[in-house]
Amino acid sequence: MSPRSFSTPLLRVHGISKNYGHHVALRSASFDLWPGEVLAIVGESGSGKTTLLNTIAARNRPDQGRVEFAVRDGGLQDIYAMSQAQQRLLARTDWGFVHQNPADGLRMDVSAGANVGERLMGLGHRHYGKLRAIATDWLERVEIDANRIDDTPQMFSGGMRQRLQIARNLVTQPRLVFMDEPTSGLDVSVQARLLDLLRQLNRNMQLAVVIVTHDLAVARLLAHRMVVMHRGAVVESGLTDQLLDDPQHPYTQLLVSSVLQP
Amino acid sequence: MNEPMLLAGTGETPMHETLAAGENFNFAYLDERTKRMIRRAILKAIAIPGYQVPFGSREMPLPYGWGTGGIQVTASVIGPLDVFKVIDQGADDTVNAINIRRFFERTTGVKITTHTSQATLIQTRHRIPEDPLTEGQVLVYQVPVPEPMQRLEPREAETRILHSLAEYGLMHVKLYEDIAKHGHIASTYDYPVMVNNRYIMSPSPIPKFDNPKMHLNPALQLFGAGREKRIYAVPPYTTVENLGFEDYPFEIQSWNVPCEICGATDTFLDEVITDDAGTRLHMCSDSNHCEARQNAGGVAP
Amino acid sequence: MNKPLLQLKAVAKVFTLHNQNSLQIPVFDHIDLEVSAGECVVLDGPSGMGKSTLLKLIYANYRSNSGQILVTGADAVALDVAQATPRELIALRQQTIGYVSQFLRVIPRVSALDIVAESLMEEGMADPQLWESACTEAKQWLSRLRIPERLWSLPPATFSGGEQQRINIARNMIKPRPLLLLDEPTASLDAANTNTVIELIHEARARGAAIVGIFHDVHVGQAVATRHVSVTNFRGVAQ
Numbered sequence: 001m002s003p004r005s006f007s008t009p010l011l012r013v014h015g016i017s018k019n020y021g022h023h024v025a026l027r028s029a030s031f032d033l034w035p036g037e038v039l040a041i042v043g044e045s046g047s048g049k050t051t052l053l054n055t056i057a058a059r060n061r062p063d064q065g066r067v068e069f070a071v072r073d074g075g076l077q078d079i080y081a082m083s084q085a086q087q088r089l090l091a092r093t094d095w096g097f098v099h100q101n102p103a104d105g106l107r108m109d110v111s112a113g114a115n116v117g118e119r120l121m122g123l124g125h126r127h128y129g130k131l132r133a134i135a136t137d138w139l140e141r142v143e144i145d146a147n148r149i150d151d152t153p154q155m156f157s158g159g160m161r162q163r164l165q166i167a168r169n170l171v172t173q174p175r176l177v178f179m180d181e182p183t184s185g186l187d188v189s190v191q192a193r194l195l196d197l198l199r200q201l202n203r204n205m206q207l208a209v210v211i212v213t214h215d216l217a218v219a220r221l222l223a224h225r226m227v228v229m230h231r232g233a234v235v236e237s238g239l240t241d242q243l244l245d246d247p248q249h250p251y252t253q254l255l256v257s258s259v260l261q262p
Numbered sequence: 263m264n265e266p267m268l269l270a271g272t273g274e275t276p277m278h279e280t281l282a283a284g285e286n287f288n289f290a291y292l293d294e295r296t297k298r299m300i301r302r303a304i305l306k307a308i309a310i311p312g313y314q315v316p317f318g319s320r321e322m323p324l325p326y327g328w329g330t331g332g333i334q335v336t337a338s339v340i341g342p343l344d345v346f347k348v349i350d351q352g353a354d355d356t357v358n359a360i361n362i363r364r365f366f367e368r369t370t371g372v373k374i375t376t377h378t379s380q381a382t383l384i385q386t387r388h389r390i391p392e393d394p395l396t397e398g399q400v401l402v403y404q405v406p407v408p409e410p411m412q413r414l415e416p417r418e419a420e421t422r423i424l425h426s427l428a429e430y431g432l433m434h435v436k437l438y439e440d441i442a443k444h445g446h447i448a449s450t451y452d453y454p455v456m457v458n459n460r461y462i463m464s465p466s467p468i469p470k471f472d473n474p475k476m477h478l479n480p481a482l483q484l485f486g487a488g489r490e491k492r493i494y495a496v497p498p499y500t501t502v503e504n505l506g507f508e509d510y511p512f513e514i515q516s517w518n519v520p521c522e523i524c525g526a527t528d529t530f531l532d533e534v535i536t537d538d539a540g541t542r543l544h545m546c547s548d549s550n551h552c553e554a555r556q557n558a559g560g561v562a563p
Numbered sequence: 564m565n566k567p568l569l570q571l572k573a574v575a576k577v578f579t580l581h582n583q584n585s586l587q588i589p590v591f592d593h594i595d596l597e598v599s600a601g602e603c604v605v606l607d608g609p610s611g612m613g614k615s616t617l618l619k620l621i622y623a624n625y626r627s628n629s630g631q632i633l634v635t636g637a638d639a640v641a642l643d644v645a646q647a648t649p650r651e652l653i654a655l656r657q658q659t660i661g662y663v664s665q666f667l668r669v670i671p672r673v674s675a676l677d678i679v680a681e682s683l684m685e686e687g688m689a690d691p692q693l694w695e696s697a698c699t700e701a702k703q704w705l706s707r708l709r710i711p712e713r714l715w716s717l718p719p720a721t722f723s724g725g726e727q728q729r730i731n732i733a734r735n736m737i738k739p740r741p742l743l744l745l746d747e748p749t750a751s752l753d754a755a756n757t758n759t760v761i762e763l764i765h766e767a768r769a770r771g772a773a774i775v776g777i778f779h780d781v782h783v784g785q786a787v788a789t790r791h792v793s794v795t796n797f798r799g800v801a802q
Contacts, residue, residue, distance in 0.1 A: 122431025128507040204689035250581030
């Protein structure tokens with residue numbers, strides 16, 4: 001049976017807008033996301049892509065529109081109608097958020113093992129040995145040497161910190177992960193490693209991902225679908241390869257043709 | 263009831279000494295409005311065991327870090343019929359304990375004692391008396407840092423949210439780190455506890471040896487932090503559980519020697535260096551308890 | 564009785580280059596084409612006439628301007644590619660349409676074996692036993708296409724054009740799908756491997772697949788075709 005036979009989308013975004021005074025940061029964005037899908041939000045600086053990500057991740061209330069998430073034991077629920085407690089619980093269990101700068105998504109002065117185990121401890125896991133075993137397993141899955149489990153991220157390279165951030169987010173098997181430019185600032189070979197990891201996690205865990213990126217190659221590699229933003233509006237959306245190979249909108253065409261091919 | 267004991271040989275002011283000319287303090291130093299404010303905070307704290315209630319900490323005649331919180335709580339609950347005891351690290355006769363006791367003698371005229379069983383109100387710094395407390399007694403703790411997660415999360419705005427949502431994963435992170443670094447939970451003082459199955463609380467820097475005494479204690483336990491401006495409480499017969507892991511549970515300290523003065527094997531011992539050669543002596547931290555045991559015939563080994 | 568697996572009805576395609584003064588490049592005026600199970604339609608026409616474009620329209624890699632592209636999958640339901648949602652198209656590509664493009668799009672770090680085996684795994688099924696059998700089958704295909712075993716664990720970025728193309732073929736033909744689109748699959752292959760590909764195409768036909776292919780080598784086209792279609796028929800008069 002195809003794992004895609006679900007009746008409701010995992011995330012439904014409908015008509016969300018956001019203004020800062022006169023500045024229109026976001027202009028009525030809508031899309032559905034289904035389990036296991038990777039959606040890339042691409043655009044240049046100031047396009048509104050990060051604003052969009054933050055509104056759908058319950059980090060920034062939109063001025064208009066709704067964001068609904070299919071909670072585990074129930075249907076689609078408006079995330080902004082939830083209590084703060086419910087939102088925070090969601091953020092720690094069924095969702096993940098990978099920051100551009102890993103230091104924003106990690107406890108830098110706490111060991112790698114504790115960083116990975118924290119969500120579980122927050123859910124009531126009380127066996128040190130088992131927590132450590134789970135943390136070790138995850139470190140291996142993100143290709144961090146398990147011997148570094150007691151080191152703090154201060155001692156890790158940028159790529160390792162980013163992979164640790166991913167492990168920290170995925171330990172509770174979330175169904176949806178938001179990522180804000182996760183590969184920015186990393187060396188190309190390190191990026192490749194991280195993207196490979198994300199690709200596998202998406203495949204093996206049926207993980208839905210919304211990834212903001214300005215790098216079309218990242219979108220090509222990871223995303224099934226893509227949304228192109230320009231000045232706060234979604235100018236085009238569809239299958240990633242279609243948008244990159246046969247862009248319709250003038251701005252999309254400009255974006256695609258501007259990318260240097262090595 | 264015995265006559266209140268005056269400690270001999272300390273040069274302490276007799277209790278009947280009048281205030282110096284010109285001094286005119288309200289009963290227990292604080293004005294009635296302030297007491298009312300603090301009592302309201304205490305009532306709220308008792309209604310929500312373990313929850314830190316903010317209060318308007320007053321300027322006291324001693325600086326922060328010397329027990330102003332405990333003093334304000336005591337000053338708000340003390341009455342003329344109370345019998346008052348003060349200990350500092352278990353001893354009635356340290357400079358701090360003496361000064362605090364003098365302060366209340368001068369401003370209230372209440373009877374004072376060093377016997378735990380005779381006191382109705384006990385103010386303590388960093389220890390719980392060895393003698394079990396009874397219903398009707400009140401224990402006031404001096405607290406330096408009321409927030410148990412302060413080291414891990416210095417932002418108060420964030421810790422308030424964590425407490426309100428009972429999000430305590432972070433506290434267990436600290437314990438995890440201890441085990442990873444030291445092979446065991448390293449906190450020997452101020453060991454965090456879960457009160458009434460709801461709030462995580464700092465018991466103040468009492469040794470973890472004392473933590474079990476807090477659990478289902480018949481006495482009322484009040485906590486005052488003057489600098490941080492917080493009051494919290496553990497009402498009588500409230501559950502106070504120690505955090506830990508299933509495979510690294512909470513354990514109290516033990517010594518392999520008894521008290522070298524009274525022979526007790528079940529008390530918290532201080533290790534005292536007695537001469538320049540570094541000779542060590544183990545003795546009960548609770549001076550009153552040790553003395554009582556000696557009088558009852560307990561002997562050094 | 565043989566309901567066509569693939570139907571293109573009045574499909575038109577024009578490229579509009581907005582950043583070059585909205586320059587228009589018309590490709591197709593009116594495509595009408597039906598392909599049934601067991602057929603192998605070979606597209607003919609000079610280079611640049613849009614043969615690859617036609618395949619890409621069917622695969623939803625390119626977007627048509629008008630008309631219908633109906634694909635009937637195993638569930639006997641016809642889906643119009645031109646109107647389908649992204650989710651439907653993703654499922655269609657998973658289950659119904661296989662596409663061997665002209666060039667292998669190389670993913671860094673993934674070995675040749677993994678690239679081929681992955682296409683047998685439904686997304687989200689990390690069953691180790693399934694993976695085992697997928698790898699076994701992938702190895703059979705790599706052997707058949709004469710990829711040396713020492714290359715199986717290497718990412719194909721450094722392979723020759725011919726080797727890359729064989730990986731591409733294996734990846735996209737290993738999972739049996741009702742509709743197969745082949746864009747110059749034998750372009751960089753020697754005679755032996757070209758014959759292997761011809762065999763694979765015959766086997767696909769035999770199991771009931773419908774095939775639409777472009778072959779630069781006339782002999783290969785003749786060896787596999789049940790029918791030839793010239794794409795110039797679909798272009799407008801002025802072209």
